[in-house]
Amino acid sequence: MIDAELYRVFYTVAASGNISTAAGQLFVSQPAVSKSIKKLENLTGCTLFVRSSRGVKPTTEGQILFEFVKNGFEHLENGERVLKKIRNKEQGLIKVGISNTLCRYYFMPHLEAFHRRYPGIRMTIVNRTSTETLKLLEQGLIDFGVISIPQERSGFTYRELLTIRDVFVTGKEYPEIESPVALQSLSRYPLMMLEKDNVTRAYIDAYLRENQVVLQPEIEISSMDLLIEFARIGLGVALVIRNFVEEELSQGVLKEIPVHPALPSRKIGIVMPKNLQLSIAAATFIDTLSN
Amino acid sequence: MIDAELYRVFYTVAASGNISTAAGQLFVSQPAVSKSIKKLENLTGCTLFVRSSRGVKPTTEGQILFEFVKNGFEHLENGERVLKKIRNKEQGLIKVGISNTLCRYYFMPHLEAFHRRYPGIRMTIVNRTSTETLKLLEQGLIDFGVISIPQERSGFTYRELLTIRDVFVTGKEYPEIESPVALQSLSRYPLMMLEKDNVTRAYIDAYLRENQVVLQPEIEISSMDLLIEFARIGLGVALVIRNFVEEELSQGVLKEIPVHPALPSRKIGIVMPKNLQLSIAAATFIDTLSN
DNA sequence: CTCTGTCATAATCCACGGTTATAGCATGAT
DNA sequence: ATCATGCTATAACCGTGGATTATGACAGAG
Structure with missing residues (x-):
């Protein structure tokens, strides 16, 4: 397999039609780009650009390769962008299991506040009994649940939220x-x-x-x-x-x-699978619930 | 932008769910892969895998990223595969301009022989007069033309094929x-x-x-x-x-x-744009015509 | 006919991705 | 209990390959 960074250089050069310009965009020197392109040409066994004193122009083969590489890097760039949004809490999806009662009387205001603060994070709320919520948790169908705490069962971690009477x-x-x-x-x-x-x-x-x-x-x-x-x-x-x-x-x-x-009195709290990293969105939500 | 090779490592690890295995597939040592993954995690600011003594499992964020990266690399791999085929003359497209007469009495047997030898290379034949063929060539709509040679015009190179009377x-x-x-x-x-x-x-x-x-x-x-x-x-x-x-x-x-x-007597021959690299397929065809 | 912008080449250098060795940790077997 | 096994993480070290600078060659524009 060919070094993916070579494809990035190729992508940049083909997009700009100019090795020097591409070098600038890649924050490296012009000879570095020239060498990379030549190396890629050797590895593929195809001439990819026609050089002239006014820049470079992809050959037929270069054009064909460009289509693939362009698509490929667009996907990578999208992934990067999405991940950044997720990290910045501008995007995400939280699936939470909670009983009808708790949802209505405890959860709603938190939900609203959270949504106001992080409008990009979507939520799926699954209203089931506590037992079923635990089952969903085991199956990985929800991120965490909010239930009455004395449901001690191994494999889950609990976190108290509220004492109720x-x-x-x-x-x-x-x-x-x-x-x-x-x-x-x-x-x-x-x-x-x-x-x-x-x-x-x-x-x-x-x-x-x-x-x-x-x-x-x-x-x-x-x-x-x-x-x-x-x-x-x-x-x-x-x-x-x-x-x-x-x-x-x-x-x-x-x-x-x-x-x-x-x-x-008894307690209600969060239950989540032990040994499982919560998604950033879910962790953020739990944080706001806890304070 | 994050080093695309890191994504390749990520891709391999996520696909195999196992750093050691991925290291083998990438032909590097296990610590190298561990370091790469950690580096990617630092750069993205997201934990991408949950490590355990039985391998690694992508986090929610890791799963999301994987979707993008997988698509991205599939495009790159496709590009590589196609380019290899083109280089091996198993794939390609040739667009040639040639008059009706020449096509019928001169070109046909060569065309058939070529197609028999390189069945993967497709051909588009544009039957026009010599003048129009030259125009198509200028516009880049055909790879080369086969015409009566005394059509001297600058910007084209000619190559004799046959003397006719x-x-x-x-x-x-x-x-x-x-x-x-x-x-x-x-x-x-x-x-x-x-x-x-x-x-x-x-x-x-x-x-x-x-x-x-x-x-x-x-x-x-x-x-x-x-x-x-x-x-x-x-x-x-x-x-x-x-x-x-x-x-x-x-x-x-x-x-x-x-x-x-x-x-x-006069000559017929190939005409092609000066200073333009022919595609591998076109060059191959011209080679077989000339011998 | 110079001037400018472009790519290629050569010589040099050092950061970083790689290696080996080892530790730490779960899990499952004896 | 204890050991063996199969993972990943960490540490220390090393060498190569991608990067740099300097320069040359070339083509087109003014």
């Missing part, structure tokens, strides 16, 4: 409750929770089981969105993530029912 | 004429010649004028083909190129009318 809330029609009530006593109310396949739900169920408490929800639904809405209109007591109803609580639209023992 | 012939119905007759006496016969725009005709006319002879043809036609055919069926006396009716004369199908003074 689950609470029971009611609409304002319900009476205010000041002092914590026993968990079991909540069975008097119509209870509303996420569906069983949800990690949040699983976490709560496990906790209740530990404390020998049995609570049977009357309404199970897949979206926390609707759960909050239902509580608001007074359908019953909903188990939701406190962080995501701060506003409603402070406005008094929703009221927290303190329980005893208090539900333990 | 013009003769008057009749069909066998006409009486045999042993001793040369005066040119002027031919006016007694119905004369048949090529049309005025033809160079052969112009040459003859000039010669006749020099000798104060006036011969008015009864039939003027553009193809020597038909001219010969007309003579054969006894329509009159045709002025044709002797070399192209050798067979008919020896078979007695046509008879030559010797004239006095004898028509001067």
